[in-house]
Amino acid sequence: MEYFVQQLINGLTLGSIYGLIAIGYTMVYGIIGMINFAHGDIFMLGGFAALIIFLILTSVFVGLPVVILLLVMMAAAMLTAALWNWTIEKVAYRPLRGSFRLAPLITAIGMSITLSNFVQVTQGPRNKPIPPLVSSVYEVFGLSVSLKQIMIMILTVSLLAVFWYIVNKTSLGRAQRATEQDRKMAALLGIDVDRTISITFIMGAALAAVAGTMYLMYYGVIVFTDGFVPGVKAFTAAVLGGIGSLPGAVLGGLLIGLIESLWSAYFTIDYKDVATFSILAIVLIFKPSGILGRPEVEKV
Amino acid sequence: MSALETNTMTNEPILKVEHLSMRFGGLMAINDLSFEARRGDITALIGPNGAGKTTVFNCVTGFYKPTMGMVTMTQRSGKKFLLERMPDFEITRDAKVARTFQNIRMFSGLTVLENLLVAQHNMLMRASGFTILGLLGFAGYRRATEQSIEIAKYWLEKADLLSRADDPAGDLPYGAQRRLEIARAMCTGPEFLCLDEPAAGLNPRESLALNELLRSIRQDTGTSILLIEHDMSVVMEISDHVIVLEYGQKISDGTPEEVKNDPRVIAAYLGVEDEEVEEVIEEIEEIQETEGGQGGKH
Amino acid sequence: MATTTYSKESAGGSLTARALREGFFAGLVAFGLFFLFVGLETTQNIRNELVLNQRWGLLAIFVAVAAAGRFLGVLYVQPWLAARKTAKAAVADKDVPETFLARNFSKLAILALVLMPPVAVALFGVQGSLKWVDNFGIQILIYVMLAWGLNIVVGLAGLLDLGYVAFYAVGAYSYALLSQHFGFSFWILLPLAGILAAFWGMILGFPVLRLKGDYLAIVTLAFGEIIRLVLINWTEVTKGTFGISGIPKASVFGIWSFDVGAANNFAKVFELPMSSAYYKIFLFYVILALALLTAYVTIRLRRMPIGRAWEALREDEIACRSLGINTVTTKLTAFATGAMFGGFAGSFFAVRQGFVSPESFVFLESAIILAIVVLGGMGSLVGIAVAATVMVGGTELLREMTFLKAIFGPDFTPELYRMLIFGLAMVVVMVWKPRGFVGSREPTAFLHERKAVSGSFTKEGHG
Known part of the structure; x- marks a missing residue:
């Protein structure tokens, strides 16, 4: 029983990270109907930005409190990742908007290859380990819960709340939803569609950067290829939850995290990714609209 | 396929719809609808917007599975098909029911001729020995190809598209695309043709050409036609039999003459808060005046 | 902003x-x-x-x-x-007379390819030709063949497949395993690998063909990854990440062998100096023949009802159904045919390397193949061949650019930048020409005259 709950906590932590990345996928897919393949690499880029900031801070200001350290890392990673995603959208995706459907997908795959290789070329191909930042572990009812797990989960929940508020209650969110429904009509009603889409990319990247920072803190290591697998899993999470739905993305992320950790704990760690991908395939085949998504009706 | 044969067989139902119901969630789009279309007739399905006309079409052609009811198609040979049990493509392939769409569905990147060749897929597929004999270059397939091009040419001529045969279908003007879609449906060799608003968006000249095309389809091939139409002049002029739907139910059924004098039909159209109503009534009156004492066609 | x-x-x-x-x-x-x-x-x-x-x-x-x-x-x-742009708009619709080169481009290209190995041997010597025949010739032709195979699925039928490399892997492992366990020769296993891959295409294709567009893409990606992960983890059969080595070489239809000790060794029979170049030249002609077979079958199939149905499916699936076309079997045949060519290419890959491991079948490979298809212009065989040559040949060429060391210093390794440049090139070409190098489509039948269909009319499929 304790073992099970322990795995549950591990799964939820991992799932929170997937959920944060998944929000970016779901928002971009919702607004321009495009799988932003490079999003996983934005996550990796965010992780690297946090790593470099960490190295700057620890070498310049020795003995900085961990909270401030983490906050600055996160803020800098968010800024950098947002700037990257904004530039990518403007340079690579915007000229293709409304053209041939496959072109943006290929561009995004090209961007993903470019980003990971850019980091490989500029930062080197080796694993980048950092010393543990947060190492306190609490014993609760015979379970060990680490502080970083608690931090990740709290952060995910609060960010989700903030984003849910933005999308549902602010004029920016209204503009986003309007653009999602009908881009032409939104433009006619005076919504700056380009700006709305840009902001969506910025928001998605910022969340991915938070996830990247958490990933770095949780595992204490990052490498340039780390964008692909978490990226695909986060996309799986977005689809599982119902693409276009924010709570769905987080729910999907948590489920994927749980499945992964429970599968590794009770079956075999070798096939954990096979399990994730199989679930993706099964969900898409039998319920393509996901758990919280709206079903699509075929119009004749 | 002679006209003579069809004349002798009129009044025999080719399509029989019995107690058809279709429910979308809580909405009853069609409620216990029964009607018949007779062989050799042009049957029109009319009704205000949202009356469920296209839904009936989709049920007949297999794109929707009806919640309840039976749709029976009787071929010239006497063979019967229960359409509600068949997948959409089998309805065209085996039961010989073809259809067009309200929003034209062209293969816009294929040429006009290719569009018509795709429609003869099943015939050509058999002739090519399911691709294998064709790949090996057997003569049977070459003959079948020539024949299929002849059929395509015949329909291109009918639809007045012969000169545009090698242009991409997406390049045709709207009216020509409508005619091409009908020609394409005819290339499947149907006994029963369902047309979803074929005159929508046509100018008066194109509309006349369409009437001509539909008449000649019936004359020359004996194909029976079921059509949804908003354009009353088309309906009154060419149809032999009119069925009026409202809120998924049949409110009138008879010759154009009978239907347009049916108080329930007039009420149905009046009941709709729409400019369309005035138009319809005016049109009906106009037609009544011009046709005078001609009476029904039966 | x-x-x-x-x-x-x-x-x-x-x-x-x-x-x-x-x-x-x-x-x-x-x-x-x-x-x-x-x-x-x-x-x-x-x-x-x-x-x-x-x-x-x-x-x-x-x-x-x-x-x-x-x-x-x-x-x-x-x-x-x-x-x-304004100048171009003014002179639009002016018929440019086709040059001799443009008209006979494919014939000249095939001729050049057939002549390439002897010319390379004449210019660089037997050993020196290896680089050109193997690194450039065979490498590019493998991608040409894979892209032509995927073109059937993506370019003709409009089904977006991001897991094509799975069939490549099935072909390669079928050859590796069957030749090791049963000792079958290349010429028996080549068709068998194709059939097995086609079979896998059907198995994977059947459940996913109801899906549309991007969802189909993601599920095929998932299947591709599943197959790779199974290859890694099913160590009893596949030897996991170590891969299978010592895969026997192909022979010239059993007449001449390329095994060093064999009595009928090609070099020995013809009394030539021993060199691995002969084997590579032989493989070059094998892959050339396989690629041309793919092209020939594609061209023939496009004029068959099935090929027209594929293209119609790409344009409008619902209209296809209304014309009595069974879209499920039509999609499955496209999937299986594409997979079959992937399988052929896979077994060729295994025989060329003499070694297979899951490393060679990562998602990146699928992405590269798909990129070549889209960059070349979906459906256009010539465009795809050009794209493969530019993208694969271009990045190979980077290895050769030793003079860059003179500019950037001796630590400069051009290989490191290969994939970076590849990715950037994908982005640049797509932004510059979203429909690829050749955007127009050749009609498969005509009444009066054959006119190419402009890319603005063709659709890219939604399933």
């Missing part, structure tokens, strides 16, 4: 001002983008701790290039492009 539209009234002095402003802005953005990644480098010191290296000079170059590029772009390139 800077605007990028060019208008007449902003000409002259204000244009320069705008160019300056945008150049400055671009420099600022570049600074933000590259500050952490280019300005600083994380390296390990002797105690294996991460430390930062400072590269401010490099960062300055990046920022300066971005700023100057944007400045010149706004000032000169954009007005020039706008002028060219």
Whole structure:
């Protein structure tokens, strides 16, 4: 029983990270109907930005409190990742908007290859380990819960709340939803569609950067290829939850995290990714609209 | 396929719809609808917007599975098909029911001729020995190809598209695309043709050409036609039999003459808060005046 | 946010001002983008701790290039492009007479390929020809064949498949395993590998064909990854990440062998000096024949009802169903046919390398193959061949550019930049030509005259 709950906590932590990345996928897919393949690499880029900031801070200001350290890392990673995603959208995706459907997908795959290789070329191909930042572990009812797990989960929940508020209650969110429904009509009603889409990319990247920072803190290591697998899993999470739905993305992320950790704990760690991908395939085949998504009706 | 044969067989139902119901969630789009279309007739399905006309079409052609009811198609040979049990493509392939769409569905990147060749897929597929004999270059397939091009040419001529045969279908003007879609449906060799608003968006000249095309389809091939139409002049002029739907139910059924004098039909159209109503009534009156004492066609 | 539209009234002095402003802005953005990644480098010191290296000079170059590029772009390139566009619109629809080269491009290309190995041997000697025949010739032709195979699925039927490499893997492992366990020869296993891959295409295809567009893409990606992960983890059969080595070589239909000790060794029979180049030249002709077979079958199939049904499916699936076409079997045959060619290519890959491991079948391979299909222009065999040559040959060529060491110093390894440049090229080509190199489509039948269909009419499929 304790073992099970322990795995549950591990799964939820991992799932929170997937959920944060998944929000970016779901928002971009919702607004321009495009799988932003490079999003996983934005996550990796965010992780690297946090790593470099960490190295700057620890070498310049020795003995900085961990909270401030983490906050600055996160803020800098968010800024950098947002700037990257904004530039990518403007340079690579915007000229293709409304053209041939496959072109943006290929561009995004090209961007993903470019980003990971850019980091490989500029930062080197080796694993980048950092010393543990947060190492306190609490014993609760015979379970060990680490502080970083608690931090990740709290952060995910609060960010989700903030984003849910933005999308549902602010004029920016209204503009986003309007653009999602009908881009032409939104433009006619005076919504700056380009700006709305840009902001969506910025928001998605910022969340991915938070996830990247958490990933770095949780595992204490990052490498340039780390964008692909978490990226695909986060996309799986977005689809599982119902693409276009924010709570769905987080729910999907948590489920994927749980499945992964429970599968590794009770079956075999070798096939954990096979399990994730199989679930993706099964969900898409039998319920393509996901758990919280709206079903699509075929119009004749 | 002679006209003579069809004349002798009129009044025999080719399509029989019995107690058809279709429910979308809580909405009853069609409620216990029964009607018949007779062989050799042009049957029109009319009704205000949202009356469920296209839904009936989709049920007949297999794109929707009806919640309840039976749709029976009787071929010239006497063979019967229960359409509600068949997948959409089998309805065209085996039961010989073809259809067009309200929003034209062209293969816009294929040429006009290719569009018509795709429609003869099943015939050509058999002739090519399911691709294998064709790949090996057997003569049977070459003959079948020539024949299929002849059929395509015949329909291109009918639809007045012969000169545009090698242009991409997406390049045709709207009216020509409508005619091409009908020609394409005819290339499947149907006994029963369902047309979803074929005159929508046509100018008066194109509309006349369409009437001509539909008449000649019936004359020359004996194909029976079921059509949804908003354009009353088309309906009154060419149809032999009119069925009026409202809120998924049949409110009138008879010759154009009978239907347009049916108080329930007039009420149905009046009941709709729409400019369309005035138009319809005016049109009906106009037609009544011009046709005078001609009476029904039966 | 800077605007990028060019208008007449902003000409002259204000244009320069705008160019300056945008150049400055671009420099600022570049600074933000590259500050952490280019300005600083994380390296390990002797105690294996991460430390930062400072590269401010490099960062300055990046920022300066971005700023100057944007400045010149706004000032000169954009007005020039706008002028060219209006000039082009004025002379549009003018028939350009086809040159001899354009008309016979494919025939000349095939002739050049057939003559390539002897020419390479004549120019560089037997051993020296290896590089050209193997690294360029065979490498490019494998991608041409794979892309032509995938073209059936994506270009003709409009089914977006991101897991095509799975069938390549099935072909390669079928050959590797069956030849090791049963000792079958290449010529028996080549068709068998194709059939097995086609069979897998059906198995994987059947459940997913109801899905549309991007969802189909993601599920095929998932299947591709599942197959790779199974190859890694099912160690009893596949030997996991170690891969299967010692795969027997192919022979010239059993008549001459390329095994060193064999009595009927090709070099021995013809009394030539021993060299691995003969085997590579032989393999070059094998893959050339396989690629041409793929092209031939594709061309023939397009004129068959099944091929027309594939293209119709890409244009409008619902209309297909209304014409009595069984879309499920039509999609499955496209999937299976594409998979079969992937399987052929896979078994060729295994025999060429003599070694297979899951490393060779990663998602990146699928992405590269798909990119070649889209960059070439979906459906166009010539365009795809050109794209494969440019993309694969171009990145191979990078290995050869040793003179770059003279510019960037002796530590410079061009290979490192291969994939970076490949990715950037994908983006640039797509933005420049979203429909690929050859956007138009050849009709499969005609009454009066054959006219190419402009790319603006063809659709890209939604299933």
